[in-house]
Amino acid sequence: MSDSATSTSVDPAWEQVGRFGRFGGRFVPETLTRALEELTDEFQRAQRDPAFQAELDGLLQDFVGRPSPLYHARRLSERCGGAQIWLKREDLNHTGAHKINNTLGQALLARRMGKRRVIAETGAGQHGVATATACAHFGLECHVYMGEEDIRRQAPNVFNMRLLGAEVRPVTSGSRTLQDAINEAMRDWMASVASTHYILGSTVGPHPFPTIVREFQSVIGREARQQCLQRLQRLPDTLVACVGGGSNAAGMFSPFVSDSAVRMVGVEAGGRGSRGGEHAAPLNYGAPGVLHGSFSYVLQDEDGQTAPAHSVSAGLDYPGVGPEHSGWKESGRVEYTTCGDAQALAAFEALAMCEGILPALESAHAVWQAMQLAAERSAEQVILVCLSGRGEKDAAEIARLRGIAT
Numbered sequence: 001m002s003d004s005a006t007s008t009s010v011d012p013a014w015e016q017v018g019r020f021g022r023f024g025g026r027f028v029p030e031t032l033t034r035a036l037e038e039l040t041d042e043f044q045r046a047q048r049d050p051a052f053q054a055e056l057d058g059l060l061q062d063f064v065g066r067p068s069p070l071y072h073a074r075r076l077s078e079r080c081g082g083a084q085i086w087l088k089r090e091d092l093n094h095t096g097a098h099k100i101n102n103t104l105g106q107a108l109l110a111r112r113m114g115k116r117r118v119i120a121e122t123g124a125g126q127h128g129v130a131t132a133t134a135c136a137h138f139g140l141e142c143h144v145y146m147g148e149e150d151i152r153r154q155a156p157n158v159f160n161m162r163l164l165g166a167e168v169r170p171v172t173s174g175s176r177t178l179q180d181a182i183n184e185a186m187r188d189w190m191a192s193v194a195s196t197h198y199i200l201g202s203t204v205g206p207h208p209f210p211t212i213v214r215e216f217q218s219v220i221g222r223e224a225r226q227q228c229l230q231r232l233q234r235l236p237d238t239l240v241a242c243v244g245g246g247s248n249a250a251g252m253f254s255p256f257v258s259d260s261a262v263r264m265v266g267v268e269a270g271g272r273g274s275r276g277g278e279h280a281a282p283l284n285y286g287a288p289g290v291l292h293g294s295f296s297y298v299l300q301d302e303d304g305q306t307a308p309a310h311s312v313s314a315g316l317d318y319p320g321v322g323p324e325h326s327g328w329k330e331s332g333r334v335e336y337t338t339c340g341d342a343q344a345l346a347a348f349e350a351l352a353m354c355e356g357i358l359p360a361l362e363s364a365h366a367v368w369q370a371m372q373l374a375a376e377r378s379a380e381q382v383i384l385v386c387l388s389g390r391g392e393k394d395a396a397e398i399a400r401l402r403g404i405a406t
């Protein structure tokens, strides 16, 4: 085993089998091994194929609206009274978040593999909508697994998926939420691999998904790095991103991993407290274990059973986390903190009032952490936040929590 406690980057030999230090891997039934190997090969070929890259770049430009702007949050910085806070505006992407970067890339892979049917899981519905959007663009059949409980809570996204031509399949097992939707999608895939590609929504699951999703999302960090060098003539001092499964954070962080002067902070959902069932922060309060085909930090009870997660933000409400983040935690390359429900709501309000931007509640976790760091730093320091999505989807819930009539 590699000396993960001292390494600062992923050992290429481990990358071959999808390892990040001792984390990652592929813990799946035999029937899926072949499909995952086929996917690994196709992804490696696509990455070396200029035609694939050109088509993806063209779509990211014309369909998604990339590059997303780098924005100086001047009034928010003034309010914190310290470092300068800059935002990478993934909220301005088509469909309102970073998730479309991954679904377009994977839909292109599906087409290359000659697979005409796509399945996906979704919790809050954001990944479901981004997948349905990519499938509509390419004319692919799309089935989205979604827990019955989430279908009830996220009705507008269910409606949008159907408008985009996707079939939403209710999942009635377990807690009837995201975790069960992933299990159900995996079950479908085992029976349908020949004709179907599974578009996973975050840097989780068995190899090669964590690597594929990180690579498709790393357009965030590549653009941000170039934009900082152009506009500020230097790299940012600190990067901050929220961590659910970890895709927007991995996309932001990975192009900066070898810039050892750049500090990186991942923010997990601290929820209502640090006891079991009150948060969704496996890197802070969980333990290593296997969930959804990968070895990583997981929320567990005393018997090693996956424990329930809680966050005010549906997109962070997941008991696991991508294995690369577990690797970065153990190597010390990235620090992982928490931001609670109430603090995220305060950051939502601060960004709305100071900058005229409604952030997604997920992204508000990163904004809150950036505000804390900014207050402790001098005015020359630059803190760059990944604003992973927009907050219109959360406005009604926030109004309800704050007792504002809608």
Ligand SMILES: *Cc1c(COP(=O)(O)O)cnc(C)c1O
Pocket: 097, 098, 099, 126, 127, 201, 202, 203, 242, 243, 244, 245, 246, 247, 248, 249, 315, 316, 360, 362, 363, 388, 389, 390
């Ligand atoms: C889904 C989502 C997240 C959490 O997912 P990651 O894979 O951790 O990025 C964060 N922000 C927004 C806006 C989302 O929709």
